[in-house]
Amino acid sequence: MTGRRRFGNTLGHIVLPRLTALAAAAAVLVAAPAAAHETLHEVARGKAIAVRAYHADGEALAHAACEVYSPADPGVPHQQGRTDRNGWVAFVPDVPGTWRVKIIDEDGHGLDVGIDAGGPAGAPAAPAAGGMSSAAFVLRPLAGLAVIGAVFAALILAYRRKRTAP
Amino acid sequence: MHIPDGFVSPQISLPAYAVAAPLWAWAARRHFGRAAAESLPVIGSLTALAFVIQTIMIPVPGGTSTHLVGVMVLALLFHPLVAFVCESLVLLVQALFFGAGGITVLGLNALAMGLAGPLAGWLVWRLLRRFSEKVALFLAGWVATQAATLSVAGALGLQHRLDASYFPMPLAVTLAAMMVPSLTVAGLVEGLYTFFALSLVRKANLRGVAA
Numbered sequence: 001m002t003g004r005r006r007f008g009n010t011l012g013h014i015v016l017p018r019l020t021a022l023a024a025a026a027a028v029l030v031a032a033p034a035a036a037h038e039t040l041h042e043v044a045r046g047k048a049i050a051v052r053a054y055h056a057d058g059e060a061l062a063h064a065a066c067e068v069y070s071p072a073d074p075g076v077p078h079q080q081g082r083t084d085r086n087g088w089v090a091f092v093p094d095v096p097g098t099w100r101v102k103i104i105d106e107d108g109h110g111l112d113v114g115i116d117a118g119g120p121a122g123a124p125a126a127p128a129a130g131g132m133s134s135a136a137f138v139l140r141p142l143a144g145l146a147v148i149g150a151v152f153a154a155l156i157l158a159y160r161r162k163r164t165a166p
Numbered sequence: 167m168h169i170p171d172g173f174v175s176p177q178i179s180l181p182a183y184a185v186a187a188p189l190w191a192w193a194a195r196r197h198f199g200r201a202a203a204e205s206l207p208v209i210g211s212l213t214a215l216a217f218v219i220q221t222i223m224i225p226v227p228g229g230t231s232t233h234l235v236g237v238m239v240l241a242l243l244f245h246p247l248v249a250f251v252c253e254s255l256v257l258l259v260q261a262l263f264f265g266a267g268g269i270t271v272l273g274l275n276a277l278a279m280g281l282a283g284p285l286a287g288w289l290v291w292r293l294l295r296r297f298s299e300k301v302a303l304f305l306a307g308w309v310a311t312q313a314a315t316l317s318v319a320g321a322l323g324l325q326h327r328l329d330a331s332y333f334p335m336p337l338a339v340t341l342a343a344m345m346v347p348s349l350t351v352a353g354l355v356e357g358l359y360t361f362f363a364l365s366l367v368r369k370a371n372l373r374g375v376a377a
Contacts, residue, residue: 057223106343112172152210159203
């Protein structure tokens, strides 16, 4: 009787904890590769930079091919894909500096711009830019017309002066 | 239609400049010298008009848009090289003020839109005007658009073959995307613009324009 109790105690105090530990270890070992196939996600708001490509008439470059190049490795695209239906592409910069965003439409339209993602030592990035005010929208064609007019006016004046010169 | 900066490599943009630069110099000496002083107000006005109509986007069925070039009139009234110089000026202004096209691709865009197009249209007009002046004018505008579009698509297709990192679309994709709007909408509108604008300028009997 005493011997059986001693055997039972031995089972309870020595073997069971070891079996439990073994089962736990096995569970961890099995769980580790299983976890490796699990896809997790993280939401970080306000970390991405979004760029929108659109024509002068407001039409978006929808579903256009795009490439984003990091300043750390300008030769290999950091990101490749397509713009969304509104012409937007977003990326999360992991190094500061000027990131190159290239958006290429099938018909040859597109853009190739440098986007400031903040300076070294955590300096803040430049504020959003690229949008156009309604005044600028009207003034730019006028400025272009003025330049063309000035070029031809200068030529005409130069020839008139030469003609009237003694 | 403009090729933006960064879409073609120096392998294409530098030879394009090498071809365009002497043509600019030759055209400037030949067509913008003192002898052309009387024509300059008309040339300047038509250049400004071309600049304006290139900013007007024409919607194309399928969700995209296109625009006219508008320098064919200059090629027909004066010479294709006049159109080449004027379109180059328009492209320069667009690159500086609009970010359309670009400085590195100015030579290439000028050769495609300012020379290949107007030269092809001018040849068609010379060939067909004895049969019907009206049809010849319309077809000159239509052909000029197709030639310019083909040149731009060809340059982009060549770039894809040389180095796809600059332009990832193969020629077949670019050609289809560019030629469909060009053949169906842009060419027709350019043809009509060329016909009406030229008829109007001729009727106005302006100084410096040959009757």
